[in-house]
Amino acid sequence: MIPIFVAFLVVVSSALGPVLPLPSLPDSGHQPLANRTLNTDKDIQKLRRVDAYLKKINKPASPDGDIIDCVPSHLQPAFDHPELRGQKPLDPPARPRGHNSTEAGSESFQLWIDTGESCPKGTVPIRRTTEKDILRTSSITRYGRRRRHVRRDSTGSGHEHAVVFENGDQYYGAKASLNVWAPRVTNTYEFSLSQIWIISGSFDNDLNTIEAGWQVSPELYGDNLPRFFTYWTSDAYHTTGCYNLLCSGFVQINNKIAIGAAISPRSSYNGRQFDIGLMVWKDPKHGHWWLEFGSGLLVGYWPTFLFSHLRSHANMVQFGGEIVNTRSSGFHTSTQMGSGHFAREGFRKAAYFRNLQTVDWDNSLVPLKNLRLLSDHSNCYDIRQGRNNAWGTYFYYGGPGRNVRCP
Known part of the structure; x- marks a missing residue:
């Protein structure tokens, strides 16, 4: 069981509405009000006001132990960037043609809002980074910027993949639905994730990527819960980019989704399956790359100036x-991918992606034309593709890691 911190929503900035100052009491050596002798009805009234105010701002604990800060949109980390300083988030663009969006304002995809909490309009929910988060990391300077690799750069890096990919064209986005699991991760410095990559450039020094999905990362979050995440880089993970909102880059516009917060519910083996929709696409008007999560919830965008190759398109x-x-331990990890079961087990047992599509130059969703499969170590984690009328192009993937055929 993970520890539950005293978690609450914090509304940052009085710009969200006036907060009436509490009348001050005579100085008594800075003793907390609750410990003072209440001599008058006036003191009791003040204590009640303090108690009511604290109950208002200190919300019930999130089941995942997170502290979520409701930060005014224009004060989020993205606007620390020199090219964004003093600006405000952009209005949403037109979604790609062929996309059916149901803006599901009442849907709950994350544990922190299961209690009915949310952030006020004009703010964005940001998962607070704590001292414990920083102390877990192997390098403070690389916190939130863990070196990660896409498929072609995995040899010898310890990163293993089971993926489908397509190249040879100009891509302006991608879309899919994927089911969410809680795979076992065997130590703090390993992770397991499922995601979409938008890729351009070479795999050496100038690789540009935009990434979104769910991950279990004990080092980053301190637990084994699957969490919604984003990532970006413009120099092959060397110095630019980060997870979530841990550097200036991604601009969030949504007050219902906290990037880095735990996803709920999750799929269960041979039981109910829960999947989420993800779509990344390039706004034809301004060139920024937008992210949609769930069933039509626009999360925000990566400004085009963050990138070199992705200023035009992905390859x-x-x-x-x-x-x-x-x-x-000297042998292959037992960290699971997906559900922890191989692709051949199929629906309700293996992890899947379904309804795979890309976005073309005309801002239209189109089927994939030349999809290829790759598994770095198929005895540890494998992948199988299919197609039908209900799921379009889909695949199952994943595995348990170490087993008799994966020593």
Whole structure:
């Protein structure tokens, strides 16, 4: 069981509405009000006001132990960037043609809002980074910027993939639905994720990627819950980019989704399946890359100036799973990918992506034309593709990691 911190929503900035100052009491050595002797009805009234105010701002604990700050949109980390300083978030663009969006304002995809909490209009929910988060990391300077690799750069890095990909064309986005699991991760410095990659450039020094999906990362979050995440880089993960909102880059516009917060509900083996929709596409008017999550919830965008190659288009799209294998015990990790079961087990047992599509130059969703499959170590994690009328192009993927055929 993970520890539950005293978690609450904090509304940052009085700009969200006037907060009446509490009348001050005579100085008594800074003793807390609750510990003071209440001599008058006036003191009791003040204590009640303090108690009511605290109950108002200190919300019930999130089941995942997170503290969520409701930050005014124009004060989020993105606007620390020199090219965004003093600006405000842009209005949403037109979605790609062929996309059916149901803006599901009442849907709950994350644990922190299961209690009915949300952030006020004009703010964005940001998961607070704590001292414990920083102390878990192997390098403070690389916190939130863990070196990660896409498929073609995985040899010898400890990163293993089971993915489908397509290249050879100009891509302006990608879309899919994927089911959410809670795979076991065996140590703090490994992770397991499932995501979409938007890729351009070479795989050496100038790789541009935009990434979104769910991940289990004990180092980053301190638990084994699947969490909604984003990532970006413009120099092959060397110095630019980060997870979520841990650097200036991604601009969030949504007050219902906290990037980095735990996803709920989750799929269960041979039981109910829960999947989420993800779509990334390039706004034809301004050139920024937008992200949609769930059933039509616009999360925000990556400004085009963050990138070099992705200022125009992507030359590859990729879908699937990735794990890190540190071999910390001298053999292959038992960190699971997806559900922890192989693709051949199929529906309700293996993890899947369905309804795979890309976005073309005309801002239209189109089927994939030349999809290819790759598994770095198919005895550890594998992948199988299919197509039908209900799911369009789909695939199952994943595995348990270490087993008799994966020593």
